[in-house]
Amino acid sequence: MPVPAAAWLDLDPGHPFGLAALPYCSFSTRQHAAFHRVGVRVGDRVLDLTTATERLLAGRAALFRDGTLDPFLAEGHGAWADVRAEITAWLSEERFREAVEDLLTPVADAELRLPFTVADYVDFYASREHVTNVGAIFRPDADPLPPSWLHQPAAYHGRAGSVVLSGTAIRRPCGLARDPGSAGDPAFGPTARLDFEAELGFVVGVETVLGEPVAVSRFAEHVFGVCLVNDWSARDLQAFESVPLGPFLGKSFGTTVSPWITPLAALARARVRPPSRDTALAPYLTESEDWGLDISVEVRINRQLVSRPPYATMHWSPAQLLAHLTANGAALRTGDLYASGTVSGPRPQERGSLLELSRNGTEPLRLADGSVRAWLADGDEVSITATAPGPDGTRISLGEARGQILPAIREAVH
Amino acid sequence: MPVPAAAWLDLDPGHPFGLAALPYCSFSTRQHAAFHRVGVRVGDRVLDLTTATERLLAGRAALFRDGTLDPFLAEGHGAWADVRAEITAWLSEERFREAVEDLLTPVADAELRLPFTVADYVDFYASREHVTNVGAIFRPDADPLPPSWLHQPAAYHGRAGSVVLSGTAIRRPCGLARDPGSAGDPAFGPTARLDFEAELGFVVGVETVLGEPVAVSRFAEHVFGVCLVNDWSARDLQAFESVPLGPFLGKSFGTTVSPWITPLAALARARVRPPSRDTALAPYLTESEDWGLDISVEVRINRQLVSRPPYATMHWSPAQLLAHLTANGAALRTGDLYASGTVSGPRPQERGSLLELSRNGTEPLRLADGSVRAWLADGDEVSITATAPGPDGTRISLGEARGQILPAIREAVH
Numbered sequence: 001m002p003v004p005a006a007a008w009l010d011l012d013p014g015h016p017f018g019l020a021a022l023p024y025c026s027f028s029t030r031q032h033a034a035f036h037r038v039g040v041r042v043g044d045r046v047l048d049l050t051t052a053t054e055r056l057l058a059g060r061a062a063l064f065r066d067g068t069l070d071p072f073l074a075e076g077h078g079a080w081a082d083v084r085a086e087i088t089a090w091l092s093e094e095r096f097r098e099a100v101e102d103l104l105t106p107v108a109d110a111e112l113r114l115p116f117t118v119a120d121y122v123d124f125y126a127s128r129e130h131v132t133n134v135g136a137i138f139r140p141d142a143d144p145l146p147p148s149w150l151h152q153p154a155a156y157h158g159r160a161g162s163v164v165l166s167g168t169a170i171r172r173p174c175g176l177a178r179d180p181g182s183a184g185d186p187a188f189g190p191t192a193r194l195d196f197e198a199e200l201g202f203v204v205g206v207e208t209v210l211g212e213p214v215a216v217s218r219f220a221e222h223v224f225g226v227c228l229v230n231d232w233s234a235r236d237l238q239a240f241e242s243v244p245l246g247p248f249l250g251k252s253f254g255t256t257v258s259p260w261i262t263p264l265a266a267l268a269r270a271r272v273r274p275p276s277r278d279t280a281l282a283p284y285l286t287e288s289e290d291w292g293l294d295i296s297v298e299v300r301i302n303r304q305l306v307s308r309p310p311y312a313t314m315h316w317s318p319a320q321l322l323a324h325l326t327a328n329g330a331a332l333r334t335g336d337l338y339a340s341g342t343v344s345g346p347r348p349q350e351r352g353s354l355l356e357l358s359r360n361g362t363e364p365l366r367l368a369d370g371s372v373r374a375w376l377a378d379g380d381e382v383s384i385t386a387t388a389p390g391p392d393g394t395r396i397s398l399g400e401a402r403g404q405i406l407p408a409i410r411e412a413v414h
Numbered sequence: 415m416p417v418p419a420a421a422w423l424d425l426d427p428g429h430p431f432g433l434a435a436l437p438y439c440s441f442s443t444r445q446h447a448a449f450h451r452v453g454v455r456v457g458d459r460v461l462d463l464t465t466a467t468e469r470l471l472a473g474r475a476a477l478f479r480d481g482t483l484d485p486f487l488a489e490g491h492g493a494w495a496d497v498r499a500e501i502t503a504w505l506s507e508e509r510f511r512e513a514v515e516d517l518l519t520p521v522a523d524a525e526l527r528l529p530f531t532v533a534d535y536v537d538f539y540a541s542r543e544h545v546t547n548v549g550a551i552f553r554p555d556a557d558p559l560p561p562s563w564l565h566q567p568a569a570y571h572g573r574a575g576s577v578v579l580s581g582t583a584i585r586r587p588c589g590l591a592r593d594p595g596s597a598g599d600p601a602f603g604p605t606a607r608l609d610f611e612a613e614l615g616f617v618v619g620v621e622t623v624l625g626e627p628v629a630v631s632r633f634a635e636h637v638f639g640v641c642l643v644n645d646w647s648a649r650d651l652q653a654f655e656s657v658p659l660g661p662f663l664g665k666s667f668g669t670t671v672s673p674w675i676t677p678l679a680a681l682a683r684a685r686v687r688p689p690s691r692d693t694a695l696a697p698y699l700t701e702s703e704d705w706g707l708d709i710s711v712e713v714r715i716n717r718q719l720v721s722r723p724p725y726a727t728m729h730w731s732p733a734q735l736l737a738h739l740t741a742n743g744a745a746l747r748t749g750d751l752y753a754s755g756t757v758s759g760p761r762p763q764e765r766g767s768l769l770e771l772s773r774n775g776t777e778p779l780r781l782a783d784g785s786v787r788a789w790l791a792d793g794d795e796v797s798i799t800a801t802a803p804g805p806d807g808t809r810i811s812l813g814e815a816r817g818q819i820l821p822a823i824r825e826a827v828h
Contacts, residue, residue, distance in 0.1 A: 120575045125659060138658075146657045151600050152590050156659040157571040157666070161534050161747045162624065171625035173742035176566050176696060186565050188696040188741075210576065210668065211585035211823070237742065243560045244552075245539060245570040246660020249742040252571070254624065282590060282602040327602075328587035328651065328663040329823075333575045409625070409743075 008097045011043045016397035018043070019088055020390045023260035023399065024225070026068050027110040036067025036113060039105075041260060041399075042091055046110045048103040049087070055099050057086050069116040069261060073205035073224050074334040080205070080224060084265055112167075112259040115227075116203060118160040119333035121255065122325055123199070123231055123341060125154040126316040128275075130344035133356040138239070150279040153316040153324050155338075158231070159252040163337065166258050166401045170232055172378060172408040173253040177236035190408035191234035193361060194376040197342040198299045198309050198352035198384045201229040202318050203261055204336035211329040216287050219319035220264055222332055228258040228297075228384050228401040229339045235355055235375070257337070260399035262388075270294045270388040274317050284327050291317035293388070295398070297343050299352065300383040301376070304368040309343035309352040311386070378407040422511045425457045430811035432457070433502055434683075434804045437674035437813065438639070440482050441524040450481025450527060453519075455674060455813075456505055460524045462517040463501070469513050471500050483530040483675060487619035487638050488748040494619070494638060498679055526581075526673040529641075530617060532574040533747035535669065536739060537613070537645055537755060539568040540730040542689075544758035547770040552653070564693040567730040567738050569752075572645070573666035577751065580672050580815045584646055586792060586822040587667035591650035604822035605648035607775060608790040611756040612713045612723050612766035612798045615643040616732050617675055618750035625743040630701050633733035634678055636746055642672040642711075642798050642815040643753045649769055649789070671751070674813035676802075684708045684802040688731050698741050705731035707802070709812070711757050713766065714797040715790070718782040723757035723766040725800070792821040 011018055025039045027046055037050035053061040060083060063072040072079060090096040125131055128145075131154075135144025146154060164170075172194055176186040205224035208214055214222055231251060238250025274292035295311035316324075321338060342352040351357045354375055358364050361374035376382065381404040387395040425432055439453045441460055451464035467475040474497060477486040486493060504510040539545055542559075545568075549558025560568060578584075586608055590600040619638035622628055628636055645665060652664025688706035709725035730738075735752060756766040765771045768789055772778050775788035790796065795818040801809040 120573050135658075148590070148600065148654050148657075152655070154655065154659045155662050157573055157662070159534050159571055159744055160574070161745055161750070164624065168624075171743050174627070175742050176562070185694070186562065186696075188698060210578065210582075211820070213588070213823075234742070240562050241566070241568065242658065242660075243562075244549075244656065244660065245568045246656075246658065248569050248571070249738070249744070252744045253742040280599070282600075284602060324663070328589050328648070328667040329585050330573055330663070330666045331575055336575070406625070409627075 007092055008094050009043065009091055014394045015043050016387065016395060017041045018390065018394070018396065019091060021262065021266050021396035022084060022087060023262040023266070024069055024115060025259045025261070026113040026115040028113065029105055029109060029111065033111065038064040038067060038069060038072065039110065040087055041107065044107050045104040046107055047087065047091070047100060048105065052090065052100055052103050056090065056096070070334055073116060073203065074207065076206045077221055080263060081265065084263060112165060114165045115259060115261050117335045118163045118337050119335035121158040121160040121163055122155050122338040123158045124316065124321050124338060125341040126314050126321060127342060127344045128315040129313065129346055130342040130352060130356065133344060133351065137355065137360045152285065153321055155325065156246045158255060162252050163255045163257055166256055166403065168256065168403060169406045170254040170256070170403045171406045173234050173237065173249065174408055175234060175237035175249045177240045186240055191236055192375065193235035194405065195233045195235055195354045196299065196376065196382045197231040197233055198297050198307065199229040199231055199339040199342060200295065200311060201227045201257055201337050201339045202321070203227060204332050205334060206332070207334050208326065208332045210331040213284065213329060214322055214326040214332065216285060216319050216323035217289065219291060219322050223264060223318065223322060225261045225263040226267065226398065227261050228386055228398055230256040230382060230384050230401045230403060231339060232256065256401045256403045258399040258401040262398050266396060267293060267388055269390065272312050275313060275315060277315065284323050285320050287317060287319055291319040293318070295386050295388045297352070297384060297386045301367060301373060302369070302381055303383070306365060306367070307349060307351055307357060309350050310345040311343050313345045314340060314343065376405050378405050380405050421506055422508050423457065423505055428808045429457050430801065430809060431455045432804065432808070432810065433505060435676065435680050435810035436498060436501060437676040437680070438483055438529060439673045440527040440529040442527065443519055443523060443525065447525065452478040452481060452483060452486065453524065454501055455521065458521050459518040460521055461501065461505070461514065462519065466504065466514050466517050470504065470510070484748055487530060487617065488621065490620045491635055494677060495679065498677060526579060528579045529673060529675055531749045532577045532751050533749040535572040535574040535577055536569050536752040537572045538730070538735050538752060539755040540728050540735060541756060541758045542729040543727065543760055544756040544766065544770065547758060547765065551769065551774045566699065567735055569739065570660045572669060576666050577669045577671055580670055580817070582670065582817060583820045584668040584670070584817045585820045587648050587651065587663065588822055589648065589651035589663045591654045600654060605650055606789065607649035608819065609647045609649055609768045610713065610790065610796045611645040611647055612711050612721065613643040613645055613753040613756060614709065614725060615641045615671055615751050615753045616735070617641060618746050619748060620746070621748050622740065622746045624745040627698065627743060628736055628740040628746065630699060630733050630737035631703065633705060633736050637678060637732065637736060639675045639677040640681065640812065641675050642800055642812055644670040644796060644798050644815045644817060645753060646670065670815045670817045672813040672815040676812050680810060681707060681802055683804065686726050689727060689729060691729065698737050699734050701731060701733055705733040709800050709802045711766070711798060711800045715781060715787060716783070716795055717797070720779060720781070721763060721765055721771060723764050724759040725757050727759045728754060728757065790819050792819050794819050
């Protein structure tokens, strides 16, 4: 679908939130704090979709009445396409101007909310570079790739209740850990190795029934769109606890997501073939369509760029991740969120975690302001942003997942 | 609180669902299938608590109106104690007979439902015998106890969306696995090593705020009660995938819970000191009260007893599990479910999984009907039941978590 010019909106054609993007959110305004609405971002404003559909698309209005994306996500591909086409018309055709112009709120005045109810949260491990880097750090004497990894992606379930909206402060967690290289008793205290992980998250819309796998070809029937994820990690807690059940407290203290859910429909220009794979795959992981995504991620600490992870280098596509997640018959629910795992490219400045950027703390990063980071310090703000190809050489924005580190609470819990 | 005689109910004083038990459920009846009610089991009947509170306890009626336990769980300890005292009075004092007698439905006529909305599901690894048995099987050359396990319990997040009510059939899952001892290419197909795990589940009522740990002493303020859990496991899928992120598809295809949530108040007589521990614990795991539970579990395959795991032997108490789960500031939500992990005692006939009972399939079990099981066969029904000490030497029942294995779906998923 060609993107119409934003005639009456007077929007710069290269605006990263132009009509080619149109991501969704949930918001309220200060004047009407109790009225939770679904919004669509256009330029630097948010369209109140809850009210707009009451006026212009009454047949779909029930999908937006509760102010979350949940009913719309559940409704499926037909509704997703229809509503996007309607919004595009409203924002570009002069005849709709009067009906929607008063429903545009400056983003700065919108109180953004978690846009959907997170059902289950799964975190994958889909970047070959990330897995290789981490394996070389934690298992220096072994093959850095786990034995199953070229045959299937690895994953674990995370804590859905710890998923928070961009801007929520993250309390430095406490836990038991051993000093690196020590075999002595562990000590309880604030993590000394606090890290970020830059990831993409995929938001499931259409549910399935327990016992019925989802074919890799059906990805776009079930997944609505994409957000940005920071999978905050406490590396010392994680290292102490991970054998044999995987990460737990090292990850479950907070996971930040962007407020904007960018529909797959906005990412059609980003689709690329994933890097070639040298291992024959089981049929359930064999794709007939390309669902690699040429999305450029950027990570900043205190507004200073520290990494540019290229999502196009991911070994496993989001369609393969979904097929794997359900291969055993696990059901999907509306609001399931699965993340890609850390996005890391082959070059040093493309690594998506401090663990990799500082080589497990041994080569601290020097930031532009002269300060040095092996791990995150209290007060640090981490921002993850991303862009994807838009029309005519422009880029669309996927927004930002941002969070600042609060100091640990040290008082006794008794 | 002494348990009154069930005067007008004419209930056998040794009935396993007498007034000392009173577990909660959600149910409807065939005649009024759309009317979902909260129920309380007494004897072989279910009291319609939704209607009973409308009649007799209007100030609490809103807690039961939606037919799930969710609002009641969230309300906290005061409401839990009040409502239990009221129900006890209604069922024992003649003056309430007329108001509640018509609200008792035979259990056989009740359509039981999942009693609460599962928020996050966590599975622990709290039995020293289970951890030791599994370690010896999977890591024969290493210390069977993981390096952190005597300092803290191990755990992973499971799939909340795969939690199903007792009686729901479980489809044999497919996945990639290698033949034991093989280093060749893995093959995709139905699991050949399907197993059960007999566990107790703890149901969280009162939520907390992200960033604030729950002290071990506050267990009973946050946890409402206990259910039975079968953590179905596909051992070949699990073995292939578990390094380094822990179990995923090997566990996420189904987790069965009992319909009855037994409140902690009914388990006061079951409280015991956990087995002595030889490792100094961090303050956050140091208990001032004993929350070991003398609960006797039984596992049956096709109605034939195969194991009697004793919960009293568990190394980590449920209060310690909760303190650990939140030590990093992870928030609790109403409906969070955390399970103990497999309950296994020191004796061979006390092991809570086939993995242990058949020594990883090398010593198949012979059942009373003459059949042999290394792993579960299609059509097998697994039942987990449990009892706890009641008054005067009686036992109260925690109900049953039951499920039957359906054959795998083998057709292509494309």
